[in-house]
Amino acid sequence: MPEKGKLLEGDCLELVPRLVRRATERFDLVYVDPPFNTGLAHRARGKQGARIRGEHAYADAWGGLDAFLGMLEPRLAVLRDVLAETGSLWLHLDHRTVHDAKVLADRVLGRGAFKGEIVWVPGNGARGRRGPSVTHQTILVYAPGREMLWNHQDPWLREPFASVSQKMHFKNQDASGRRYRDRTIAGKTYRYYADVGRQLGSVWSDCPAMRANTPLNPETTGYPTQKPERLLERIVRATTREGSRVLDPMCGSGTTLAVAARLGRRWVGVDRSPVALAIARARLGV
Structure with a gap:
């Protein structure tokens, strides 16, 4: 990995406040992927998909929603206090807890x-016969500072115009042959190029889940709730610059950290699970 960082074993509630002693040590991105309150105990898997015997990767049983929220509240407060002025916190949950959270x-x-x-539409999930299928997860985005860093021009935050729109509206060509359209809004004319695409919306369905590809995907680590690098790369690119500080306080297999390292960001990962940290260390080479 081109950039080294820190992997810490323990509870982020206790460890994170020690990481920031001056303003320059605050984090530009905090990505929080807590347990989903499933009531299950999760084991890691080997490269061929078989469960590994021994210690659980983590237990996701809290004794009810109130207990889960009681766990989450003080940790959010700690993470809020280490955000940079333009930093953002991304809280990744699913239907079980997102509304209360x-x-x-x-x-x-x-x-x-x-x-x-x-x-986020990961492309997997059970299809129910008795009601609507829940095939998405939700990431809540917060930025307590006056202005959130958002790299809206990054190609990872753009998507192609709809084919119908391209046929109807992009009929002009410039000297280099690029198709475009001009729009006048409030007396000012803006030019849009077909090959640049439009700003990405809030429904992300182009980042397939790891479980759908395991064990064939070379990215897999066997960690039970591993997120795809494509999802995290979009978040990191959107909210940070080279040299920015990234924190994942419940880092699991280290996907956020691997992406941050590859993109030249400084990173810190924390997790209570020795299984998770062993996987993350092997992945990150630390």
Whole structure:
């Protein structure tokens, strides 16, 4: 990996406050992927997909929603206090807890700090016969500072225009042959190029889940709830610059850290699970 960082074993509630002693040590991105309150114990898997005997990767049983939220609240407060002025916190949850956690996060981080939510469609999930299938997860985005760093021109935050739109609107060509359209808004004319695409929306369906590809995907580590690098790369590119500081306080297999290292960001990962940290260390070479 081109950039070294820190991997710490323990509870982020205790460890994270020690990481920031001056303003320059604050984090530009905090990505939080807590347990989802599934009531299950998760084991790691080998490269061929078989469960590994022995210690669980982590237990996701809290004794009810109130206990889960009670775990989350003080940790969000700690993470809020280590954000840089233009930093953002991304809280990744699913249908089991996201609605209650949103109310909690509004209280801890500030209702005005809420910037929006990403609906991630990983491409897997059970299809139910008795009601709507839940085939997405939600990432809540908060930025308590006055202005959130957002690299809106990054190619990872763009998507192609709809084919119908390209046929109907992009009929002009410039001297180099690029197709474009001009739009006048409030008396000012803007030029849009077909090959640049449009700003990405809030539903991300182009980042397939790891489980759908395991064990064939070379990216897999066998960690039970590993997120795809493509998802994290979009988040890191959107909210940081080269040299920025990235924190994953429940880092699991280290996907956030691997992406941050590859993109030249400084990173810190924390996890309570020895299984998770062993996988992350092997992945990161630290």
